Every structure is written in C-alpha cells, then in structure tokens.
Amino acid sequence: MTTVEICVSDVPTALVAEAAGADRLELCADLGQGGTTPSPGTVEVALRTLRRVGVRVMVRPRGGDFRVSGIEEQVMLADIEAIRSLANPHGLAVGVVVGAVTADGGLDLPVLRRLIEAAGPLPVTVHKAFDEVGDQLRAIEELVDLGADAVLTSGGAPTALAGATRIAALRQRAGDRLRVIAGGGIRSHNVRQVLAATGAREVHLRAPVRRDGREATDGNEVRRVVDATRVQTDPAQRNSSLLSE
Template sequence: MAKLEIACFNLESALIAQQNGADRVELCAEIEMGGTTTDFEIIQQARENLTLDLYVMIRPRGGNFVYSDEEFQQMQKNILAVKELKVNGFVFGILKEDNTINSEQNRALVDLAKPFPCTFHRAFDEVQHPFEALEQLIDCGFKTILTSGQAQNVTEGMNRLTELVSKANNRITIMPGGGLRSTNIEVIQQKTKAIFYHSSAITDGSETASATEVQALKSKLQ
C-alpha cells in the first residue's frame, strides 16, 4: 500500500497525523513561508510523543533556495543538533542562482545527515531541467523528491509527476505534494503510480491538520 506523509506546522497536527493513520510526519514552522526549521523544543516534544517516522525541515528562512555561506553553516549546525534528537530523516533543498541544483552543498548536507535519509523539497519545482536535476539528486544521495510536478498543484502537474516516477525507476522516491487532498489523491495515484504522498491535510484555513482529512487521504491510497 502507498504511504502518506503529513506536513505539520505544530505539535497538534503531528499528533493528529499519528492518531489517524499517517505513515510519516514532516515537521516545520511558518506555513506562510512554505515551511522553515521549527524550534528544537517542538522537535523534542514531537519525538517524545510520536512513534511514527519524524522528518524535520532544514530551511533557515522563506523565500528562494539560494543560501549565503552563513545560512549554509546554520543549516549544517541544525542538522547536527537535530540528529541528537533521534529523528528519522531530514528535508531540505539548495539551488544555485540560476535555479540549478547546488550539488556540492546538497551532497555535503546529505553526508552530514547520514545515516538518516533526506528528502529534497519543492525547491525542485523551481528547476529548469527536471530530469537532469533528478539525476543530480540521485547522485547527491537523496532518497525522496517532494514535488508538485513543477506546477501550481499536483493536479496540474500530474503528467510531469508521471514522467518523473517513470524516469526515477525506483532509484529515488517521487512524492507528489502541493494541493494534494482526499478529493484528488485517487486520480493522482492511478495516474502517477507513486508510492508516497504528501499533504498538510488542512481543510479550514488554519495551520492544523484535520483528523477527518488524514483518515480520508489514507483510506483512498491503494
């Protein structure tokens, strides 16, 4: 059966995700920024209260995905600190000024995160040559790419997502995310044949996941 990751912007969402059948939590802060690194105290509380896999966003700020030397050093420090909290994986992504993959910096963070797996987040949707980027990310050692198929949402990006899953050929997991809801997850799965899906499960404009939506998302996966 395909698996479900819930993007959680607070501890309450993480607990809701666990209680309603999610397979993994991506913990982050600042929903309006698309996710940044959350407080270490919240990560610690999440680890103490969750038995499912806990991935943590490593992103020092909102905005673009090109980081200064100081920001890159902060990302390194955050990975080392969060590793001590016994999480299960990390989520990050670094681009160059021309929106190509910054292989050197990404590889350095993947190596630093070992033995924990890493997901390259939706910075992927900014790249100009997605299939070239796919190969670079495999080479960097990432295990998953979170993407909407380079569109506003997974429905619009469905064809590109299907191509990416095919090109990846089980060498890396392509995880559709971005506007994924219980109303469209079935058709997305039927079309793309992806094995892992990502949603905030937020249905009311708040920053907290809906228990009913998590259940509905999970129930529709085959």
C-alpha cells in the same frame, strides 16, 4: 500500499495526524512561509511523544527563495547536527528535508552535497525547491549521485494533478534509486486521481483547518485521504471511479 505524508507545524498537530492514520509527518515551523526549521524543543518532544509514524524534519532557515548563503548553510548544518543528536534514542524513522537552488534554475550541488553528507545515516528528502529546476530529469540523476533518499515535487506545475505527466516521467527515470513523492494541491477528493495519473506510491499534503484562530490539522481530512489510498480496486473499477469524481 501508498504512503501518506502530512505536513504539520507543531506537536499537537503531529499527534492529530498520527492518530488519523498518517504514515509519515513532515515537521515544520511557520507554514505561512512554506515551512521552516522547527525548534529543537519541538523536534525532541515530537520524537518522544509520537509512537509509530516516520518523521522528516524541515531544515530551512527562512522563508522566501531557495538560494542558500554561506551563513545560512552553516545554520542548516548546525540544525542537521542537532536533529541527528535527537533522533537516535526514540526509535522512530527520522530524516531531514532540505533544498537549495542556484539563480539560473539548477540544483545547488555543492550545498546539497554538504547537507546530505552532514545528515549521515539519516535519509534526506529534497523539498519542492526542486520545482524551480529547469531540467528536472537531469536533476533526478544529480540527486541520485548525491545520495538523496527522496524528492518532493508537483512536476514543476502548480499542483500534482497538473504536473502528473512529469511526475510519472520523473518516477520512471528514478526507478528504485530515488523515491518521488507527489505533492501539491492533494486532498481527499482528488488523491486517487493523482495516484492513477502519476503512478506515485507516496503523497504529501497539508490538511489545514482553522481552529482557535490559527491553522491546525484536520484529522478527519487526514483520515479521508488515508482511506482513499487504501481502497483496492481492479483497473476497470478504478478508471470508472475516476471518471465519476
């Protein structure tokens, strides 16, 4: 079964996504900046209020590039410790989302190693900073060695569909050692095409809608994505469906 992960910006949107059938949430603040670390209060209330979904909490101290200074690393380590302290009592599957790259287009391995070690038992997803890495196949091996649980990627392309061939290659390289989550431009109208082209078993997306002057989560779109991933067809039917989309 395909895992559908929805990126949300606060507790109300998290509850909408859960009610619409999402399997997992990425909880962030400031989606206009690509997602930053939510407040401890947001994390605590979300974990206390949600009932069944997995939760991954973004740990990113600012928008902009993914190069991490020494002070920013200290902030990220403190945020990870705070998330760990909140995660235990609530019974949900909680993890963190991090990323760090170097100026020359590689993973910042020392920083990532310290962040992953600080997360301890919590699973760690490396976010789409990975798409700035030049040699992604090599980077997959580096993430396996670091002990990361998953990586979110569009295969270095603007969208997951455009990067489908690379995502498929990354999945093949990772095998069962690292989960590769397809993300980037995925919506209900193309999610089945992405799954067929990449072989991905997990997808990540926002389902934005404007409501009361701000961005919220469109529960109907989440439901459509979930329904599309649950459709079971044989290969001939699936290919025919994709040709008609």
